[in-house]
Amino acid sequence: MKQAFFVEEMKKITKVFGTQNYPQDRLRLIWEQVADLSEWQFTKIVEHFCADRNVNYPPMRKDFIEEAHRQRSTQKEQETKQFAKMIEQPVTDGSALKNFLDQLGARSIKEAIFKKRGGVK
Numbered sequence: 001m002k003q004a005f006f007v008e009e010m011k012k013i014t015k016v017f018g019t020q021n022y023p024q025d026r027l028r029l030i031w032e033q034v035a036d037l038s039e040w041q042f043t044k045i046v047e048h049f050c051a052d053r054n055v056n057y058p059p060m061r062k063d064f065i066e067e068a069h070r071q072r073s074t075q076k077e078q079e080t081k082q083f084a085k086m087i088e089q090p091v092t093d094g095s096a097l098k099n100f101l102d103q104l105g106a107r108s109i110k111e112a113i114f115k116k117r118g119g120v121k
Helices: 005-017 024-034 038-053 061-088 096-106 109-116
Strands: none
Touching: 005 024, 005 038, 024 061, 038 061, 061 096, 096 109
């Protein structure tokens, strides 16, 4: 995420929870914890805080860290599921991967990894 996007999203937070709760040093510390997130992930965090948080309890750095962790975990789970589906698919084109799998006697990457073979023949 770009810092300019972060600043714009944090304006939404300060509008709901008050600018007095987010001095520049706190904003910098929050930025350091969430800079690696995508814009979509950070928007989800901001929307969550604005919609579900009592205005008397503004989200602090720790809260952003926890939500960022949830976003990263969700992304990792989705990527893992997507990868698992991908490696189960048989390789059907005439690629070098297909030729290599044929030498192993496997139809997919998963099959090549988990089948016990005597090596490339």
